[in-house]
Amino acid sequence: MKTSPLKSLLLIAAAALLLAPPAAAVEVDDFDSIQLYTLKNRSGMTVSVTNYGAIITSIVVPDRNGKMADVALGYDRVEDYINAVDRPYFGAIVGRYGNRIAKGKFTLDGKTYSLATNNNPNHLHGGNIGFDKVVWDAKPIEGQNAIQLSYLARDKEEGYPGNLQIRVTYTLTDDNAILVDYHATTDQATPVNLTQHTYFNLKGEGEGTILDHELMLNADRYTPVDATAIPTGELPAVAGTPMDFTQPKPIGRDIDQKNQQLEFGRGFDHNWVLNKPDDNKAMTLAARVYEPTSGRVMEVHTTEPGIQFYCGNFLDGRLIGKAGNPYVHRGGFCLETQHYPDSPNQPGFPSTILRPGKTYQTQTSYRFSTR
Structure with a gap:
């Protein structure tokens, strides 16, 4: 891909560390399709995204002296995301419904739906296999410093009604902003509440607590x-x-x-x-x-x-x-x-x-x- 110092860069990498076979437990049918994409702007900020879970794996930004640091918590290997203890949802898009639904039930148009109760008595972040645990389709957007990820959540997946077609676009601007655009359509009425679950530490990931922020x-x-x-x-x-x-x-x-x-x-x-x-x-x-x-x-x-x-x-x-x-x-x-x-x-x-x-x-x- 040709690049110019006058234009933002989109670097696409099938990172070896992110393509190692998973260590245990969770099966990923199309593991070989997992990729790592890195967006870079003219000021040197970078944002890396994998199509596993639509996860932001790193955000590298300068401090007041120009020193760069990664401020997003996460891992170097995809198997760590797959098998993380306590499922922290580092960097992921969560859904079909981000956050909690009481007792894993809701009634819509007179019909009651039952969802996984994966958070004590309640449903959390889409269930046992939410959007953070699937491989999304990904493609760079021509002429933009952006990556578009899409996923079809099928009718009754994790108990939700309707085939839901989702598209999430990450764009890195030259003024150091990450834009997250969400788009979805459905063929049946369904609850939708998508969100981005990056953990931040502005001192740098792993650099102590955030209590002084x-x-x-x-x-x-x-x-x-x-x-x-x-x-x-x-x-x-x-x-x-x-x-x-x-x-x-x-x-x-x-x-x-x-x-x-x-x-x-x-x-x-x-x-x-x-x-x-x-x-x-x-x-x-x-x-x-x-x-x-x-x-x-x-x-x-x-x-x-x-x-x-x-x-x-x-x-x-x-x-x-x-x-x-x-x-x-x-x-x-x-x-x-x-x-x-x-x-x-x-x-x-x-x-x-x-x-x-x-x-x-x-x-x-x-x-x-x-x-």
């Missing part, structure tokens, strides 16, 4: 949960609670307060209601994160109404990252743009039902800078 969430309300992490249906104000990130504060400042919601999530693992009208599908600032030692900043914009902030409460040092360092407790955070958890069972929440003839279309951007 300063976070702002553009959200005056959130969705409190019960002891099984299912929303209660209420939308209370964050003001006066540890859930208030309307002004930037270190993630660790309030995380150990005696608070029932923090106890239920073992820390922050909740959906925040973004400050926008329910029917507003314009891109909106959702979050901003600043890491003081490196100076790295990440801003998240989205068309979605909510964002799940999770701070690695279940990481415990057993998982070893790309630099050989253990991923310690609270060693990464996720900012998953989404509709609210359990929306198919919550009539007061914005609908997640996609019907034939309609198109599911959302966009999220992760933009990196320094200060």
Whole structure:
């Protein structure tokens, strides 16, 4: 492929480490088709993506002094993604329904559907074999610094109704933003809630905890949960609670307060209601994160109404990252743009039902800078 210093580069690599046979357990029928794709822009930022799980495997960005580091948690080998302990969903697209559905059941148009209960009593991130555990079709987009991944989720796959055709496009811009565009159509009514599950550490993956990162969430309300992490249906104000990130504060400042919601999530693992009208599908600032030692900043914009902030409460040092360092407790955070958890069972929440003839279309951007 011809490249020019004046144009962004799309580097395509069938990386040997990502093509080693899997070590155990999970079978992948078309293992030989797994590829690694690397996007690179004019400033030197790179984003690597594999078509297994549509996973972002690395994000390499500069600090305030120009030093590059990989800020996305993950692995060097595909078998580690396939067989990861506790299934952390590093870097993956999750669905058909990202987040939880209570007791693995929902009723749609008078019919009740049963899903896998793979998260204690509830359904999480699409089930036993969600979109993070399948091989997607992938192709570079001609003339763009982008990779398009597609997958057909068939009727009754993981219990969901309808043949759902999904397309996710990752684009790397020259101003250091990753654009994630989601597109889906269906032949039967079905719930859809896709999200991107990268864990970030702006100091660099494996470089300790994220408790000193300063976070702002553009959200005056959130969705409190019960002891099984299912929303209660209420939308209370964050003001006066540890859930208030309307002004930037270190993630660790309030995380150990005696608070029932923090106890239920073992820390922050909740959906925040973004400050926008329910029917507003314009891109909106959702979050901003600043890491003081490196100076790295990440801003998240989205068309979605909510964002799940999770701070690695279940990481415990057993998982070893790309630099050989253990991923310690609270060693990464996720900012998953989404509709609210359990929306198919919550009539007061914005609908997640996609019907034939309609198109599911959302966009999220992760933009990196320094200060």
